[in-house]
Amino acid sequence: MAIVAMVVIAVVMPVFFPSAYYYRVAALVFVFALAGIGLNLLMGFAGQVSLGHAGFIGIGAYAVAVGPTHLGLPPWLSFVAGAALSAIVAFLVGRPILRMKGHYLAVATLGFGILLSIVFTNEAKLTGGPDGMSVPRLVLFGWAARGSETWYWISAVSFVIGAALALNLIDSPTGRALRAIHDSEVAARVLGIDVARAKLTVFVISAVYASVAGSFLALFNGHITPEVSGFLRSIELVAMVVLGGMGSIVGSLVGSAVIVVLPQALTFLHDYEHMVLGLIIMGVMIFLRDGIVPGLAAALKRRRT
Amino acid sequence: MAEFLQFAFSGLTVGAVYALVALGFTLIFNASDVVNFAQGEFVMLGGMTTVFLALAGVPLPLAALMAVVAAVAVGIALHRFAIEPARGATTVVLIIITIGASIFLRGAAQIVFDKRFHSLPPIFGNDPIRIGGASILPQSLVVLAGAAAIVLLLWVFIDRTLFGKALIATASNRLAARLVGIDTRRMGGFSFAVSAAIGAVAGILITPITLTSYDVGTLLALKGFAAAMLGGMGSALGAVVGGLLLGLLEAFAAGYVSSNYKDAIAFLVILAVLFAMPRGLFGRAKIDRV
Numbered sequence: 231m232a233i234v235a236m237v238v239i240a241v242v243m244p245v246f247f248p249s250a251y252y253y254r255v256a257a258l259v260f261v262f263a264l265a266g267i268g269l270n271l272l273m274g275f276a277g278q279v280s281l282g283h284a285g286f287i288g289i290g291a292y293a294v295a296v297g298p299t300h301l302g303l304p305p306w307l308s309f310v311a312g313a314a315l316s317a318i319v320a321f322l323v324g325r326p327i328l329r330m331k332g333h334y335l336a337v338a339t340l341g342f343g344i345l346l347s348i349v350f351t352n353e354a355k356l357t358g359g360p361d362g363m364s365v366p367r368l369v370l371f372g373w374a375a376r377g378s379e380t381w382y383w384i385s386a387v388s389f390v391i392g393a394a395l396a397l398n399l400i401d402s403p404t405g406r407a408l409r410a411i412h413d414s415e416v417a418a419r420v421l422g423i424d425v426a427r428a429k430l431t432v433f434v435i436s437a438v439y440a441s442v443a444g445s446f447l448a449l450f451n452g453h454i455t456p457e458v459s460g461f462l463r464s465i466e467l468v469a470m471v472v473l474g475g476m477g478s479i480v481g482s483l484v485g486s487a488v489i490v491v492l493p494q495a496l497t498f499l500h501d502y503e504h505m506v507l508g509l510i511i512m513g514v515m516i517f518l519r520d521g522i523v524p525g526l527a528a529a530l531k532r533r534r535t
Numbered sequence: 536m537a538e539f540l541q542f543a544f545s546g547l548t549v550g551a552v553y554a555l556v557a558l559g560f561t562l563i564f565n566a567s568d569v570v571n572f573a574q575g576e577f578v579m580l581g582g583m584t585t586v587f588l589a590l591a592g593v594p595l596p597l598a599a600l601m602a603v604v605a606a607v608a609v610g611i612a613l614h615r616f617a618i619e620p621a622r623g624a625t626t627v628v629l630i631i632i633t634i635g636a637s638i639f640l641r642g643a644a645q646i647v648f649d650k651r652f653h654s655l656p657p658i659f660g661n662d663p664i665r666i667g668g669a670s671i672l673p674q675s676l677v678v679l680a681g682a683a684a685i686v687l688l689l690w691v692f693i694d695r696t697l698f699g700k701a702l703i704a705t706a707s708n709r710l711a712a713r714l715v716g717i718d719t720r721r722m723g724g725f726s727f728a729v730s731a732a733i734g735a736v737a738g739i740l741i742t743p744i745t746l747t748s749y750d751v752g753t754l755l756a757l758k759g760f761a762a763a764m765l766g767g768m769g770s771a772l773g774a775v776v777g778g779l780l781l782g783l784l785e786a787f788a789a790g791y792v793s794s795n796y797k798d799a800i801a802f803l804v805i806l807a808v809l810f811a812m813p814r815g816l817f818g819r820a821k822i823d824r825v
Contacts, residue, residue, distance in 0.1 A: 279627060326810050332626070333570060337764040338809055340757070341802035348799040461757060465634060472631045504642025511635030512617050519624040 232480050233394050240386040244379075253378035259483070259490045260385035261446045264392045266470045266482035268439025271396055273468070274477035275405065276432045277412035278328065279336045282343025283467050286437040288350055288459025289316045290444030295365045295454055296356055305368045309445045313438050320437035321430065328429045343464050350456040362455030365448045381450045388446065392439060393479050399435070400479075408432055440467075473514055475521025484522050488514075537668025542790040543783065544666075548675040548744065550782020551682035552578070555737035556759025557766065557774035558686070559730035565706035565769055566719075566726030569618055569629050573637040574759055575752030576644075577734025580606045582747030583644055585739050586653040595655070603735045609640070610731025614724045637752060644749040657743040678740045685733055686775055693771075702726070706769070765805050767818025776816060781805075 240260075247253055269283050293312025297303040303311065327338045350357050357363060367376060399405050407428045410418040419425050448454045457463070466489055474485025492510065496503045518525030556574055563571045584602035589595055617636050621629060658677050663670035693699035704712040705722040713719050738747060745751075762781045766773025781801055788800035808816065 273627070327806075330809060330813050333768050334764055334809055334813060334815070336570075337761055338806055341761065341806050344757075344802055345799050348796060352795045462753070468627070469631055469634065472627055476627075501646050502642070504645070505639050506642075508635045508637070508639025508642055511638065512632050515624070515628050515632045515635065516617065516621045519621060519628050 233390065233397065236393060236480065236483065237390055240390065244382065250378045253382040255491060255494055257378060257382045257385045257450060258447075259487045260382075260389040261443050261450065262467070262470060262490055263483040263486035264385070264389050264446070265440045265443035265467055266474065266486050267389075267392050267396050267479055268436035268443075269467050270471045270474075270476065270479065270482045271399065271408075271432050271439075272436040273471050274475075274481075275400060275412060276408040276429055278429060278433070279332070279468070280339040280433075280436070281336050281461075281464050281468060282339035282341070282346075283436070283440050284459045284461070284463035285343035285346035286316045286320065286440035287444035287447065287463065287467075288346050288456070289319065290441030290446075291365075291448035291454045291458050292350060292357060292444075293441070294368075294445045294448050295363050298366045299363065300356060305366060305449065306370060309368075309442075309449075312445050313441045316437045316441035317434050320434045324430045324433040325426075328426065328433060340461070340464070343459065344461055347456050347459040347461070350459055357456070360456060362453055362457075364453050365451070367452070368449045381446075385446055385450070388442070389483070392442075393483075396479055404428060404431060469511065473511065473522060475523040475525065478521060478523045481521050481523035488522070538790065540667050540669035542786045544669060544671045544675060546783035546786030547779060548672075548678050548741075548782070549785065550779035551678050552737050552741045552755070552778075553758050553762045553781050554775045554778025555682055555685060555733050556755050557762035557778045558689070558771060559733050560759055560763040561769060561771055561774040562689075562730045562733075563723075563726045564763075566702060567614075567618065567723035568626070569633065569723075570626065570760070571727075571730070572630060572633040572756050572760070573613060573640060573752075574730065574734060575754070575756030576637050576640040577606050577610065577731045577752075578738035578741075578755050579644060579747060579749065579752040580609060580640070580731075581735025581738030582655070582742040582751070583648045583653065583738075583749065584735075586655060586742065586747065587648055589655065599739050602739060603732050606731040606735035606738075607728045610727040611724055613731075614727035618723070618727070619720070637756065641749055641752065648749060650749060652746045652748045653742070654746050655739070655742045672744065674740075674743045678744070681736060681740045685736060689729075689733075689771070698725075761802070761805055764815055765808060767815030770815070770817040773815055773817035 243256065244253065247256070265283065265287060269280060272278050272280055290312040293315060294305055294308045297308025297311060298305050301308075323342055327335065327342065330338050351360055407418065407423045410421060410423055411425055411428060415425055444458065447458065470485035470489045471482060472485070473488050474483065475481030492507055493503065496506055499506055514522060520528065556578060559574045559577065560571060563569055563574075581602050584605050585595070585598045588598035588601055593601065613636055617632050618629065621632055657672065657674040659673035661672070663672055664676075693702060701712070701717045702722055702725070704715070704717055705719045709719050758781060759778070762777035763774050764777070765781060766775070766777025784801045784804055785797045789797035792800060812818075
């Protein structure tokens with residue numbers, strides 16, 4: 231149901247786009263929503279916080295930049311290599327990190343994300359340093375992906391595929407194990423769930439989502455800076471998931487739309503932009519503390535009965 | 536040796552500020568379970584308000600006092616209008632609210648003040664004092680003395696007054712505290728006020744050395760949070776030790792290894808400590824109730 235609705239939205243929305251700029255913003259919404267889905271699997275379903283997920287966006291983004299430029303790999307292969315590298319890094323780091331809980335997990339992931347962004351900033355020979363580097367175009371079978379409209383469709387299709395895979399995962403035994411962990415880790419363990427392994431699995435999956443989103447972002451923009459992997463990006467991702475609604479895949483799309491579109495829509499306020507953005511974030515969280523999608527759904531249900 | 540001392544001095548100075556931010560985190564966390572990511576904004580408000588009042592012709596001591604009062608007012612308002620209405624929300628929702636608040640405060644500061652860097656005149660001039668071949672700015676000693684005074688005052692207050700005991704009771708068991716007649720909500724507001732004051736003082740003391748601008752809060756909140764976790768969340772002693780350690784780590788990493796990687800090294804050490812001691816250096820072991 232949710233998937234059908236999202237496909238319809240993706241297909242119908244462009245009818246109302248007056249210019250290429252709208253395609254561009256909408257493509258960004260889908261790209262960040264993809265990363266949001268991954269983080270939502272980790273936060274909303276498994277109940278584990280990560281304040282360092284932009285680090286994986288950085289790995290994906292720099293893979294498609296460094297691969298073709300320095301290693302001579304074709305962009306698509308770099309894309310796959312980036313996702314694989316993210317999975318490996320997540321696997322290696324996840325094992326010790328995920329033993330921590332709550333705020334300690336938050337600070338550990340935060341440190342991990344910052345480490346990565348410092349590496350991207352300082353290894354100037356490979357990454358171009360703080361100024362960033364340009365990213366060659368994605369070319370598949372002689373066809374080059376360019377223009378906002380093309381990227382709108384690429385990101386929309388990827389998002390729908392990502393959402394479908396996530397929904398599938400949630401209904402699988404792994405997904406049920408994750409939800410059990412969210413409710414009570416001890417109870418889950420008593421039921422015979424391998425808690426450490428289930429957490430690690432979802433951490434790796436969420437890292438791959440972030441990496442893929444990062445690669446798309448880099449290919450679409452044609453230029454990247456270490457800022458893509460920075461602390462503020464990680465915070466934005468968490469804000470997307472929480473604003474849209476933890477545990478809601480549609481929520482990730484709505485959250486991404488809020489975080490990507492709002493700053494664009496508020497530019498007319500000039501200096502007051504940040505104040506209003508802060509107020510909106512606080513207001514949504516105070517009045518819809520379960521997030522926009524679950525919050526509104528609950529409100530609708532209440533009205534009906 | 537002179538080199539070592541030099542790094543130690545600069546590490547302790549920055550560390551004292553981290554310690555004060557971490558202390559603010561801990562205070563609010565204990566009284567209301569909120570991890571306040573707007574903590575760094577109090578530091579910014581303290582520095583920036585003092586700078587602009589001084590520019591407007593207010594004598595420096597009065598300007599500093601007014602800045603602390605302003606930060607306290609913001610702290611109380613933050614609790615009253617953003618945290619209190621969301622009571623009972625999950626930790627991560629409360630974190631997002633405080634992040635929203637910090638974006639709001641930063642946005643407000645860039646309108647009320649400006650986007651430039653500002654400094655304040657140091658209290659005892661700019662002539663460095665030589666100790667064992669290393670030199671230390673008089674203002675660094677002021678920062679250290681100020682931080683020590685705050686920690687001492689806070690300790691006396693919490694340990695020796697009825698109000699402080701009520702705060703401890705609230706921290707250890709909210710429900711039990713309410714049952715013996717403690718207004719736990721007021722304790723929450725109070726912890727925001729004190730944290731804001733501590734942050735503002737830290738901001739005023741450090742501005743002559745590190746300068747201030749509307750966006751210094753983000754990084755300080757980050758470091759303060761890391762310091763609090765390093766020490767063990769909820770432990771005041773841990774916050775102070777964690778802050779000083781973090782400052783020293785950064786200074787030595789920058790001095791002996793690479794200034795580009797100083798934050799990386801600091802976080803690597805924090806990660807290593809947390810791997811070995813998942814509750815931080817001074818954190819209490821927590822037993823999960825099933």
